[in-house]
Amino acid sequence: MLLVLGSINADLVLEVETLPGPGETVLCPGWRLAHGGKGANQAAAAAKLGARVRFFGRIGSDPWGPLLRRGLEEAGVEVDGLASSPRPTGTAVIAVDRAGENLILVASGANLDVSLDQLGGAELGPGTTLLCQNEIPLPVTLAALERARAAGARTILNLAPAAALPAGALDPVDLLLVNEHEAAALLGAACEPEAAAAALAGPQRTCVLTLGRAGALAIGPDGAWRVPALTVRPVDTTGAGDTFAGALAAFLDLGLSLPEALARASVAAGLACERLGAREGQPDRAAVEARLAELGPPVPITAARGS
Numbered sequence: 001m002l003l004v005l006g007s008i009n010a011d012l013v014l015e016v017e018t019l020p021g022p023g024e025t026v027l028c029p030g031w032r033l034a035h036g037g038k039g040a041n042q043a044a045a046a047a048k049l050g051a052r053v054r055f056f057g058r059i060g061s062d063p064w065g066p067l068l069r070r071g072l073e074e075a076g077v078e079v080d081g082l083a084s085s086p087r088p089t090g091t092a093v094i095a096v097d098r099a100g101e102n103l104i105l106v107a108s109g110a111n112l113d114v115s116l117d118q119l120g121g122a123e124l125g126p127g128t129t130l131l132c133q134n135e136i137p138l139p140v141t142l143a144a145l146e147r148a149r150a151a152g153a154r155t156i157l158n159l160a161p162a163a164a165l166p167a168g169a170l171d172p173v174d175l176l177l178v179n180e181h182e183a184a185a186l187l188g189a190a191c192e193p194e195a196a197a198a199a200l201a202g203p204q205r206t207c208v209l210t211l212g213r214a215g216a217l218a219i220g221p222d223g224a225w226r227v228p229a230l231t232v233r234p235v236d237t238t239g240a241g242d243t244f245a246g247a248l249a250a251f252l253d254l255g256l257s258l259p260e261a262l263a264r265a266s267v268a269a270g271l272a273c274e275r276l277g278a279r280e281g282q283p284d285r286a287a288v289e290a291r292l293a294e295l296g297p298p299v300p301i302t303a304a305r306g307s
């Protein structure tokens, strides 16, 4: 079983010609409401791919809360761990330009009240996976990862958005998932992808580094692989990283090997870019398997270890 502890947001999506720069005003005809939040997006992606998923988060007592709860339920996620907060439901304003690139602002709201005790009754233990991101208070995330590691569960941290971490924070993490920007924030400097992933991996920790159109790579105690990205015409890249994270966690939890899960996560993330919104393009397992051959098998990396 996959347990996801994290954020859930109402996304206000605006389609614009170009993304605004500092001090700039950009007009567009309207906006639409979509289901979002990195935690909830990842939970939904994993459930759509066939994993059994429980989500732990918080919503406000405004009309958006129940709407977002229903969205998760419809994706097949168990929501008994979704609690309420006196703060407003988390809200993101997302501008998407003609090339599918985005700019995101998040008002955290109820996500700030997610607490460790919510995980209290969860079945953490061998055979379960805990997946976290960085849109709820960091101390709660780190304590949850420690609790999961102590219970023998697999632990995955998608450190998005980027953050510097206290010393030792990654010790209970089995798999760290970051993009290049997040890796640079952690390492204090941008560096070549294989060197970055090798630096963030550890004796018991795999680092998976996503590289956008260049695919992804994984380096860790089980080996090192690179996978390409699926060739797609992107409509909206919002949430592609969340689909990657949810898919990777789902396939590992379902018992696939790291390279098998990596390739499928890359396909799922590519497919997610073909529709507007963080969740609308999330594929089911059949859609992923149907496009898998386009990627070819993951390529082992031989030169990166220990750099």
Ligand code: RIB
Pocket (backbone or CB within 6 Å): 007, 009, 010, 011, 035, 036, 037, 038, 041, 091, 092, 104, 106, 135, 238, 239, 240, 241, 242, 278
């Ligand atoms: O990763 C995309 C997500 O980031 C959006 O759904 C938004 O809610 C923010 O959390």
